Amino acid sequence: MVLKGPDTTSEKEQTKRFIRKNQDPYLIISRIKLWPSRKGILHGVRSVKREGNVMAVITHCSRKARVKCSKNGRLARWLRNKWYEKVCPYCRVPGWKLQKYSQTSFIKEKKYD
């Protein structure tokens, strides 16, 4: 346990996460370790494996899913917009993880030209 100083602004900035908007959903999921199912339930991800154009997701509640890695697909859109109806009660997703997700900004890729 670390005692917190009076300056909390720098701490806030540290927890803020930036992910490029047009990133492959596989890379997003392997980073945030959360996966919104088609029914709108947000699961915690135990492992995610890439198999060509498809990724195999295993959640903490032992649910297995194979999802197409499409940058414009349902999953990528839901991740970017942080859409989900509820959090899976079996995955026991910790609060800090959800908070970090809500603080994640999806930004446009910088262009250096």
Ligand SMILES: [Zn+2]
């Ligand atoms: Zn779950």
